[in-house]
Amino acid sequence: MRALAPLTLVLSLTSQAQAHEFWISPQTYQVAPGGEIIAELRVGEKLKGAGFPYIPTRTARFEILQGDTRLDPQARIGDRPALQRVVETPGLAIVVHETADTFLKYPSWEKFEAFTSQKDFAWAQDMHRDRGLPEHGFSEVYRRYGKALVAVGDGAGADRPIGLDTEIVALANPYTDDLSGGLPVRVLHFGAPRSDVQVTLFARGADGTVSTSLHRTDGAGVAVLPMMAGTEYLVDSVILEPLEPAAEGDPVWYTLWASLTFRTPNE
Structure with missing residues (x-):
């Protein structure tokens, strides 16, 4: 059972917010070299949700990766x-955003x-009761790990593991590869594949x-x-882990959310 780590961010939120996905939402997924990657950070459901401003205290990691090059988003x-960042070099850009830890309280069992x-995670319901929890x-703590794939120019290149605690890695390039057989993605937790x-x-x-x-x-x-042509995609996978509270009122669950967004070309 995971021990509770110090929280970077503590907010009072409803559990309704917890049930929503988090994703990086580029204004356009294909830009010319020298063009600007513009993207919102969104929370919502079914690719619909409010955008949130950049707040350093709510951010653990924020960057753009192109090959071996790391670009500061200059937010x-x-x-x-x-x-809102100009990118000069053509190729596949991996936009990365990791939130700080966020605290929430469940108002009801439902x-x-x-x-x-x-x-x-239906198994967690029995585990919760077996642990004698109310x-x-x-309370729960969660952290979100978002990636977006943006084509700069031809968009050539490949997604790869980038060291997030959990992440989704595209094993083909949605802008340059044949997706007629689908897009394979690998889900990782501390770099290890998550099976089943x-x-x-x-x-x-x-x-x-x-x-x-x-x-x-x-x-x-x-x-x-x-996959279908001309379609925006959000891929989502979640981890739920029990926490051992050190004191009354401490969080008893920890969730890690991984997301990946991209848009297939029209043809």
């Missing part, structure tokens, strides 16, 4: 969109039950309609996701 406190059922008013876990795929077509589908990783932590 200033309060910027919205949070990312909220926890709905979240754990939706994210394939069914309302208990749920992956949620949100897809928004040109008409704005959003569909949702559930997938599972294989023994190598890989899930092959169906």
Whole structure:
């Protein structure tokens, strides 16, 4: 059982916010060299959600990676969109944002039950009761790890593990590779593949309609996701771990959220 680490950020939030995905939402996923990558940090459901400004105290990591090059996003406190950065070099850009830890309290058992059922953690309901924990008013800590793939110019290059505690790695380039057989992604936790876990795929077509589908990783932590041209995608995978509270009122669960966004070309 994970021991509670010091919290970087403590906020009072409802569990409704916890059930929402977090993702990096570029204004456009393909920009010319010398153009600007503009992206919101969003929280919501089914690719619909409010954008949040850049706040350093709520941010653990924020950068753009191109090959071996790391670009500072040059964000200033309060910027919205949070990312507005000119990128000169062509190639695949990996936009990375890791939040600080956030604290929340569940007002009811039904909220926890709905979240754990939706994210394939029904086992946590029995574990919670077996641990003798209360069914309302208990606390949780969560941290979010977002990545977005943006094509600068031709977008050539490859996604890769970048050292996040949990992350989703695209094993093909959605801008340059043949996706007729789907896009394979690998889900990692501290660099190790997560086998037999749920992956949620949100897809928004040109008409704005959003569909949702559930997938599972294989023994190598890989899930092959169906792809269509001209579609924006959000890939989501969550980890839930029990926490051993050091004092009354301390969080008893810890969740880690991984997301990956990209948009397939029209043709």
